[in-house]
Amino acid sequence: MTIRCVIIDDEFPARSLLKDYITKFPHLELVGAFKSPLEALPALQSGSVDLAFLDIQMPEISGMDFLKSFHLKNILVVITSAYPEYALEGYELDVIDYLLKPFSFERFVQSVQKAGERLQARTTDNNLLVQNFQHEQEYIIVKANHKSYRVKVSDILFIESLREYVAYHCIDQKLVSLDSLKKLIETLPSEVFMRVHKSYIVNRLQVKALYGNQLQMHHTSKVVPIGQSYRDEVRKSLFNL
Structure with missing residues (x-):
């Protein structure tokens, strides 16, 4: 299963690190790396993104405010932040993981595994629904x-x-x-x-x-x-x- 990703972070070193981590996985596809949530919005609304790595502290709009303002239908979100105090709020917004900067490659792998499991479960549910239609269309x-x-x-x-x-x-x-x-x-x-x-x-x-x-x-x-x-x-x- 290919997981299509975007990176949203205003810091170049953070974007570079995530790009490097993503390229190590053959099943991860980087759709784009953006400096702000608003810059990433067209990609997020295009239906071509499965997973977003989202920073919190950004100039135009914070990652938290963005999640509250824009409903990212069917997009999994992993928060990447240097501020641990936002973790609880992040999980209340249904993010699948919270990576505290600086995070290791091993910790990044855990986030990718969570995303894969969530997407696989979603695909299984959809397949069961399709099978139900095939057996009982009424x-x-x-x-x-x-x-x-x-x-x-x-x-x-x-x-x-x-x-x-x-x-x-x-x-x-x-x-x-x-x-x-x-x-x-x-x-x-x-x-x-x-x-x-x-x-x-x-x-x-x-x-x-x-x-x-x-x-x-x-x-x-x-x-x-x-x-x-x-x-x-x-x-x-x-x-x-």
């Missing part, structure tokens, strides 16, 4: 309101992104769950579900009509917008236009 499990709902696939009209959450708009209910459209579109059966907008996935079988840049759905008066970059594919795939 239902999916949605966790919402502190419950696990067994939702019939054919009852889902569309799924809407709500920042860190998604809303399942069904024939007879609406469920809000902690998840992302990016993850769902990779696991939901593509023969049933289609992404039509950065914030919407629709059930192909529940699409009633197309007018302008909107889709009218069965069983609801709500309409689903079509993103410009998805328009041609929607017209072709759903309406043979």
